[in-house]
Amino acid sequence: MIQTPEPASGIEPPEDAEFRAEVREWLAENLNGQFRELRGLGGPGREHEAFEERLEWDRALAAAGLTCLGWPKEWGGRDATLRQQVIFHEEYAKADAPARVSHLGEELLGPTVLAFGTEEQKQRFLPGIRNVTELWCQGYSEPGAGSDLAAVTTSAQLEGDEWVINGQKVWTSLAHLSDWCFVVARTEKGSTRHHGLSYLLVPMKQPGVEVRPIIQLTGTAEFNEVFFENARTAADLVVGQPGDGWKVAMGTLTFERGISTVGQQIRYARELADLEAVAKENGAIENPVIADRLDKAWVGLRVLRAHVLRTLESGHDGASVDARTAAGQASVTKLLWANWHRDLGELAMDVLGAPGLIADGEGDDLNAWQRMFLFTRADTIYGGSNEVQRNIISERVLGLPREARP
Structure with a gap:
């Protein structure tokens, strides 16, 4: 029987066991209170589900000191160790807690400002991310x-004490709900490629x-086009130096591609276990090809987990990880989880068989498996497409000749 992976910790030090108990x-307590109905809601392809309620949930986490660990x-933050951050994501996923709405601020922009931002930028933006008051x-x-x-061709020109921005962005997740x-814009006229960009x-x-x-195959619209026409931001709101974007x-x-992927894998394991249950119920598991693909999916998930834990540890144990190695590790991680999840969506449709072609949700809406199948096509594109990840590995890590470009 397919099971959720065990925690990576083994025998935990007392402080880690205490932290795990606190989180659990x-x-x-809170998922059995006012937030009971939020279990399992949200996430890629389902960001429309109970958004306002999940926003309140994130703020409750913040009040409890469980954001920005x-x-x-x-x-x-809490200066939490790598192990403790992994523990949080494990317990969060195992509890089937709702998908976070503040991920982009907490997991991406916040660490970027901490690493590259000025003191003024940290004072201005980190509290709003920490307390989930700005998305x-x-x-x-x-x-x-x-x-x-x-x-990128979106441009920004410095006029007095403001940047004036013109251009278009696309596939911008949750732009319609963000503050x-x-x-990333081109701030040096005549510059090309990675030169002359600013953040x-x-x-x-x-x-x-x-x-x-942008209306997706799933019927939802968490992605957006964003048009900037003489939009403005203050001159000092560039992270790093102009041109270092x-x-x-x-x-x-x-x-x-950091620690949050650990919790992602536990959610994937739950999806796999649920799919196995469907296969047993409808008899699809008697098909040896289906049974073999379910087993291979379980093995693939263990491989993904081992890779992520190993690469996370290599960046936090004091060892020197050069930029080339780090780029390769991140690209391999992206390829592993994106292709695994896409393949699970295809397997789900084969397990369902012909009934999977019929929209049988409420009001002819898609059911969870159909929605997952359609949205996982995007897994291999957003966050860096498969083709780009393979080019990074081949060119930057293996030193193979660069792909011909116009």
Whole structure:
């Protein structure tokens, strides 16, 4: 029988066991109170589910000191160790707690500001992320620069004490619900590729910013197009130095593929166990091909878990990890989980068989398996497409010749 992976900790030191008990107890108490109905809600392809209620849940976590765990105490964190952060994500996923709405701020922008930002930027933005009073979106991809971030054409010119921004971003998750966007823009005229880019913090609620939802195959619209037409932000809201945007943006991508992927794997394990149960109920498991694919999915999940824990440890045990190795590790992680989840969506449709072709949810809505199948097609694209990840591994890590580019 497929089971959720055991915690990575083994025999835990007393302080870790105490922290695990604290997290487990808080989740058990609060998920059986006013937030009981939020169990399992939200996440990729389902961000529309109980958004306001999940926002309140995130703020309850903040009040309990359970957000931004790895941040320094001076900025509202707990200086939690890597092991403790893993423990939190394990327990959170095992409790089937709702998907967080503040992920982009807490897991991406916050660590980026801590690493590259000024003291004034930390004082201005970190409290709002920590307390979940300001939500963030990510302004990277463009119509002509999907996974090729160095090809961005959105421009920003410094006029007096403000940056004036013009251009378009696309596939911007939750832009319609966000207060701020971290935007990679070209700030040096005539620059090309990764030169002349800057990393700007831009308010979303202003004239000159238009958000247009993109309706997906699932019928939902958590992705958006964002148009900037003479939108403005203060001159000092550039993270790092002007022109250093590529370095800062790559730092953000490293944070994106960090500790939260541990909890992601436990959610995947639950999906796999649920799918096995469906296969037993409808008899699909009697098909040896289906049974073999379920077993291979379990093995693949263990491989993913081992890889993530190993690479996380290599970056936190004092060992020196060069930029090339770090890029390769992050790309392998992305390829592993994206392809695994896409394959699970395809397996789900094969387990369901012909009935899986019929929308049988409420009001002819998609059921959970159909929604997962459709949305997991995007897993191999967002956050860096498969093709780009393979190029990073081949060119930057293995030293193979660069792919021909126009």
